[in-house]
Amino acid sequence: MSRIICAILLSLYMVFPIGAAHAGSRLKDIVDIEGVRENQLIGYGIVVGLNGSGDSLRNSPMTRQSLEAMLERLGVNTRDETLNTKNVAAVMVTASLPAFSTAGSRIDVTVSAMGDAKSLEGGTLxxxxxMGANGEVYAVGQGSVAVGGFAASGDSGTALVRNVPTNGRIPNGAxxxxxxxxxxxxxxxxxxxxRNPDFTTATRIAAVINAYLGTTAALATDPGTVSLARPFEFPxxxxxxxxEIERLEVDPDQPARIxxxxxxxxxxxxxxxxxxxxxxAQGNLTISVSEQPAVSQPNAFGEGETVVVPQTDIVANEDVADLAIVGGSVPLDDLVNGLNALGVSPRDMISILQALKASGALQADIEVM
Known part of the structure; x- marks a missing residue:
C-alpha cells in the first residue's frame, strides 16, 4: 500500500510540480523574444463598386489619377476624357505581417478612405x-471590404451615422x-x-531559467533585457x-506607482x-447662490421709473470632518480601506493622494494621464 501511495504522490509531483501553485506569470506573457516580431505593411489602392458613396473626382485628384492609370494599364485610355463617377475611392491599406509567415499564407488587412468618400460599404479592393519599411513588397491585398458601420442621409439634411463607415477590414485579404x-x-x-523593464524581474527571470536548465545560461544584462545562451548539452x-522555458513562472516585481x-x-x-x-481630514464646502427678481417703483405721483432689480442670497455650508488616521507602511488593502473610511469620492481621493505626495508621506510615484 505504501508503494502505491508513493507512486501516486510521485505522479502528482510530475504533473503538478512544487511551486506551480504559486501565482506567477509565465515567461511568454512578460517577455518578447528577439527576432520574433511582427512587421508593419502599408499600401495605396482603390476601392471600386461603391453605391455612389465614393470620392468626388473633382475634390480628390489622387483618385482620378489612380483611376486613369489603372484603366490605362488595362488598355483603356481616358486621359482626355471627363470622368464623373462616385463609385471609386482612394484608400490606404495596412496590415501586420506575423513572425515566420510563409509565402502563400494569408493575413488580414485594414482599408481606410483617404478622400471625401462617405462609405466603403459594398466596395472591392x-x-x-x-510594402515594408524597406520598400520591399511582402504581400498583395485584394477582396471585398467588410464595413462595421453605415451612413444614411436625406434631402433635408438629416443624417444617421453608426460607427465609422469609411474604415473596413478584409479577413485573409492579403x-x-x-x-x-x-x-x-x-x-x-x-x-x-x-515588456515592463525592472531590475528585480530581470534577475528573477535569469534565476528561474538557470535553475530549470541546471546551468548558467541566462544573464540579466539590464532592467529590460535577459541574455539567453543555448547550453551545449541541450538536446x-x-x-x-x-x-521549454516560456512556460516557467516568475513573480514580476513592480514599482510603487499610482x-x-x-x-x-x-x-x-x-x-x-x-x-x-x-x-x-476632508470636508465638503458647498456655496449656494440664488437670485430672486424684485420690482422697484417710485411712490405715487413721484418722479422715477419702475425697474426690476435682482436680490441675491448666498449661503455657504461646510461639512464638519474629523481627522482620520491612516497607519504607516500598511498593505494595499489596509490603505484602501482607510481611504474608503473617509467616505470621499474618487475625485476627492485624487486630491488627497496628491496632498500626501506633496507632504512626503506617500512612498509612490504619481502619474497623471
Missing part, C-alpha cells in the same frame, strides 16, 4: 502591393509573397526583452529551448504603494 528571413534554430544566443535547437485619470476619476494603485502614518 483591387490588387494592392503592401497573400504573403515574400518571407522575412530569420533562422531561429541556427541561433546559439538571443535576448529576452521585458534540441533554440526553438525547443524557448518552448495612475490617475483626472478626466474620468479613475485611480489605479500598485501593490507596493505605502503611506507613512498620517492624519487626514
Amino acid at each position: 483591387l490588387v494592392t502591393p503592401l 497573400l504573403v509573397e515574400l518571407e522575412v528571413p530569420f533562422e531561429l534554430n541556427d541561433q546559439n544566443k538571443l535576448r529576452l526583452s521585458l 534540441g535547437g533554440m526553438s525547443n529551448l524557448i518552448a 495612475i490617475i485619470n483626472e478626466t474620468t476619476g479613475i485611480i489605479v494603485m500598485g501593490e507596493n504603494v505605502r503611506v507613512s502614518k498620517v492624519a487626514i
